[in-house]
Amino acid sequence: MLNTIIQEYKAQLVASQASQHTIRAYISDLELLFEYISKYFPDGEVNLNGVNKLMIRDYLQELSLNKRTNRTLSRKTTVFRNFFKYALKRGYIEKNPLYNLALPKVEKKLPKYFTEKEMSQLLKIPDLSSKFGVRNRAILELMYSSGLRISEVAGCHMKDISMTAKYIRVHGKGNKTRVIPIGKYALESLHHYLDIRHQFLTELSDDSVFLSKSGQPLEPSEIRVILRRYINLIARTNGYSPHAIRHSFATHLLSRGADLRAIQQMMGHNNPSTTEVYTHISNSDLIKTYQQAHPRNKKKED
Numbered sequence: 001m002l003n004t005i006i007q008e009y010k011a012q013l014v015a016s017q018a019s020q021h022t023i024r025a026y027i028s029d030l031e032l033l034f035e036y037i038s039k040y041f042p043d044g045e046v047n048l049n050g051v052n053k054l055m056i057r058d059y060l061q062e063l064s065l066n067k068r069t070n071r072t073l074s075r076k077t078t079v080f081r082n083f084f085k086y087a088l089k090r091g092y093i094e095k096n097p098l099y100n101l102a103l104p105k106v107e108k109k110l111p112k113y114f115t116e117k118e119m120s121q122l123l124k125i126p127d128l129s130s131k132f133g134v135r136n137r138a139i140l141e142l143m144y145s146s147g148l149r150i151s152e153v154a155g156c157h158m159k160d161i162s163m164t165a166k167y168i169r170v171h172g173k174g175n176k177t178r179v180i181p182i183g184k185y186a187l188e189s190l191h192h193y194l195d196i197r198h199q200f201l202t203e204l205s206d207d208s209v210f211l212s213k214s215g216q217p218l219e220p221s222e223i224r225v226i227l228r229r230y231i232n233l234i235a236r237t238n239g240y241s242p243h244a245i246r247h248s249f250a251t252h253l254l255s256r257g258a259d260l261r262a263i264q265q266m267m268g269h270n271n272p273s274t275t276e277v278y279t280h281i282s283n284s285d286l287i288k289t290y291q292q293a294h295p296r297n298k299k300k301e302d
Contacts, residue, residue, distance in 0.1 A: 002046050006030055009086050019151065019173070029079045033059055048087055053097050056080060113247040118234050119144055122245075123185075125230045128192075131199050132213075136226055138186075138193035139210060140245070142168070145186030147249035147267050149173075150227075150242055154220045156209045163187065163194075172268040180266050 006027065013023045037055040038044045060073055081098040088096045114122065123140050127133035139153055148156075152170045160169040166182050182190070202215030210218045227242035250263050 002034060002048060005048065005087060005090075005092055006083075008090070009083055012086065026079050026083075029076050030083055033076075033080060036062065048093050051084075051093075051097050053100075056097060111247040112240050112244045113251045114234070114240075114244055116252055118236075119245075119248050119252070121234050122230055125233060131196050134189075134193050134196055135200070135210060136230070138189040139223060139226070140230070141186040141189040142182065143242075143245045144249055145183035146170070146180040147246050147263075148180075149246060150220045150223050153210065154208075154218055154223055158207045158209055161190065161209065163191065170268070176268060178265065178268050 009030075010023060010027055013026060018026075033056070034046045036059045037051060038046050040055055041047060041050065056077075060077065063073060063076070077098070081096070084093065084096045084098050087093045123137065123144065126137040126140065128137060142148060142156075143150075143153060146168055148168075148170060149172070152172055155171055156168065160171075161182070162168075166187060167179050168182055170178050170180055172178060197209075197211065200211035200213075200215055205211055205215040206217060208217035210223070212218050212222060224242055227245070231240050231242065231244070246267070250267060253263055254260065
């Protein structure tokens with residue numbers, strides 16, 4: 001019975017157009033939870049109506065002892081809460097055991113981003129004497145120019161780009177579409193790549209913009225590997241990921257006076273607070289500049 005409910009819930013996630021990555025993570029979280037709390041049931045068969053808050057707290061405590069962060073615990077708690085909401089709505093349980101369970105407190109982590117100088121260095125790394133370097137430069141320039149996610153780059157089709165109107169139509173999370181300008185340098189790199197794109201074409205090709213060696217659309221995982229190779233050459237410390245390019249897009253726009261609402265629209269954030277994290281970055285840069293430059297803040301020279 002439980003497995004049937006989980007599969008029904010999975011079908012709803014698919015219908016809501018959640019990404020495959022999200023669906024896999026949610027279902028895995030649920031399966032691991034029920035595997036753990038099965039010990040509380042005599043025959044090992046979990047009865048949803050018999051699940052209570054203490055069982056789930058025990059599981060979260062176990063994860064905490066195994067060095068899971070509060071961010072991870074909060075995410076998993078949200079997954080469990082949403083599943084039990086679904087089960088309650090469908091009449092599979094009489095009450096939601098997580099109704100009053102507080103989420104673990106999570107400190108907002110400031111996203112890592114590259115300085116403008118570092119982004120300039122990163123964009124110059126691909127070897128333009130190679131068709132792969134031309135393609136990779138176009139990917140880098142487009143991501144930085146328009147703040148795209150890797151999945152959005154992978155999902156980009158020829159019809160989505162207007163070279164004359166200088167914009168790209170992006171199909172983002174929840175299959176929501178947004179239109180984003182493409183900058184001068186990204187347009188130049190795209191022109192260069194599109195001129196040689198035919199060199200990638202095979203019978204396996206479709207109208208995806210970015211193609212692999214075999215002519216098939218580049219998968220997000222392949223793009224991630226390509227970008228990590230470049231990023232590792234310039235990253236100041238560990239922890240910089242391809243997503244730092246998207247953070248750099250937003251941070252640099254904001255620091256140069258762009259409207260926060262416009263950045264929110266271009267990035268496809270539903271919640272303004274998601275975009276507002278970049279104001280903290282700009283403020284921290286402002287404080288750093290002040291501390292370095294203000295004459296009354298400098299140490300007296302001997």
